[in-house]
Amino acid sequence: MGLTKTENFTEKQNDIAKLLKALGHPARIAIIEHLLKMKTCVCGDLVSELPLAQATVSQHLKELKNVGIIKGTVEGNAVCYCLDENAFDYLKGYFSNILADVKCQQSNCC
Amino acid sequence: MGLTKTENFTEKQNDIAKLLKALGHPARIAIIEHLLKMKTCVCGDLVSELPLAQATVSQHLKELKNVGIIKGTVEGNAVCYCLDENAFDYLKGYFSNILADVKCQQSNCC
DNA sequence: TCGTATGATTGCAATATTGCGATTAACTTT
């Protein structure tokens, strides 16, 4: 039906899924990698860097902001974007834990 | 138009996006966490563990297998699933690198 | 061989996502 049954999963599972879903699009990965490359936060040059229209970029930025992956602060009539350390800290931790557990069980597995 | 313009992004960006998109669903997170909890690979009890129909679970498993997050081996008339260490190694590395870079630039940012 | 069990596939309906042109809102500059 196209409707994800979020009510049947734990809050944590829904949270991590939402975060990863927001990252699961090449345009949004490109946005993040561009914000990384620039040594400081980026004000407005994202549209010219990406092969997408202004409305589309704005929407992707909104999604990333909604899940807390980037922060945006208004700076005059431009907006200044940068990455939120906490989100990546959380993701790194999540995958580190999984990896540790997976390595443990590799021996008695297929 | 609902059509992601993958051709405008790098192969790496598309790859990581595909991997993260596959993880961006609570049912698939639940599958992974269940495979983790069981100390060995899991044969068939996934459907009874999840609040989803058999056809739906099978489809989620297929998506996870397509991007290399899980491996499945046929074992008689059951199928045995387990996590693929390489995928999580890759993801952990990806986020570790981002986090390191983000921490560097926190000083001169918004 | 025939029934049973397991899991994949098909086909469908409902909903979500993507992308963009057009417009709007808010601020700057002249």
Add this chain to the structure above:
DNA sequence: AAAGTTAATCGCAATATTGCAATCATACGA
């Protein structure tokens, strides 16, 4: 104030995803 700049929002069309019942394919046991 008028004109320009920047980014958010709206509304739409095209496509993708989600979930499931029904069916199919394969392997197992009697």
